[in-house]
Amino acid sequence: EVQLAESGGGLVQPGMSLRLSCAASGFPFDDYVMHWVRRAPGKGLEWVACINWNSDIIAYASSVEGRFTISRDNAKNSLYLRMDSLRTDDSAVYYCAKDIRGFPNGVDVWGQGTTVTVS
């Protein structure tokens, strides 16, 4: 069974940093693009970042570019999101998501999410 399990969320003060992790299982992790998507309270889904299998395709939403860093460790079947200079409007549930393909496209599997509160 394909599974994605996020961890690392919590309460942090503005300006601080946080690192989210996502443990993947049940599929060949290094065959797929991986995404982070978030949903802030009272708002809709927002795409945050994605990374391809060998990290030579990395893209960010303009709202996080320069502050967030996506990375992956294929040997550990893990995806990461380093979040620096956090702002109150970064407060959201962050979802790890598996792409349908090996190039950026769309999501077919979602994690349960981890909550980040910046206050």
Next chain:
Amino acid sequence: NFMLTQPHSVSGSPGQTVTISCTGSGGSIASTYVQWYQQRPGSAPVTVIFEDHQRPSGVPGRFSASIARSSNTASLTISGLQAEDEADYYCQSYHDISHGVFGGGTKLTVL
């Protein structure tokens, strides 16, 4: 920048058919694939349609989708509406410049 626009809300009675639209602007909606996601309150999103009209295993055949090039619009149709279909629905596509793009979401209410 490419954008996707959805109605804020739609509603229908059990057994009816509802359609949620997703209109592209700033480019052709047919230039890349469109996905549809369902998110119930307090739960993670679930993919109900991928690559324009494909249904993942486990998603009922009541869910279908299409693309209309003439109106630059994708549509999600839910037939035989059930109470469990009440959720927020999002369209999404990926573009080289705008990257991951979500529509604003549509709240489906089952009356």
